Amino acid sequence: MKSFLRSLPGTVLFGALLVFLDVTGSAALRAQPLGPEARRVVELLDKIEKETSSGPGLISRKEMVTEVELNAYIAYRIASEKEEIMKELELKLLPNNRIEGRVLIDLSGKKLPTGLRPKMDILFSGTLRALDRKVRLELDAFYLEKQKIPPAFLDLIIALVSRLEGSDPWKLDDWHALPYGIKEMWTEKGRISVGY
16 A cells, blocks of 8 residues: 555545556556556556656647546556555546545554544545645545544544555645646546646
8 A cells, every 4th residue: 555645645545636647556557457447547647658758848738537537547546456445535526626535444453543443434525736746635624424524633544544554654735746747737527637
């Protein structure tokens, strides 16, 4: 889970829309069978990497991934990397950089602080912010099951998961660099677009 968790910049357990931009390890992933929606995302990532590897082009280019394709790719990554903690992640892409999502976290068998359940269904919404080739998700609603929780609680969960994974901790309000070549990203109803 280390590489997958780190590939969910800014949105970590819930903002995984950057997972579709994560080109790290994509060659290993191609060995796994891909559905047509997930395959389109992998091919798009390869295309962007090739087109920007020699430096920025003279003209700005734009590509788009549908919500269905993004969610298929996320499910593929979770399954192919045999995620131990994040079992499901579904995103709903809305206009004006709005994102809603649901994530299922399974910490069964881990030593947890008192009061924290091993399986957690988390709902969230927020606004995607991109600036200077960096991105983050600013949460405005965060629910554990049906109970509203302050977003600061999410930082606690991230710190716990990071400790369990042996990876560097980070916080929700951290900015994360977009992959090489990507200049910006934004959402519209049912899709996410990138400029490169």
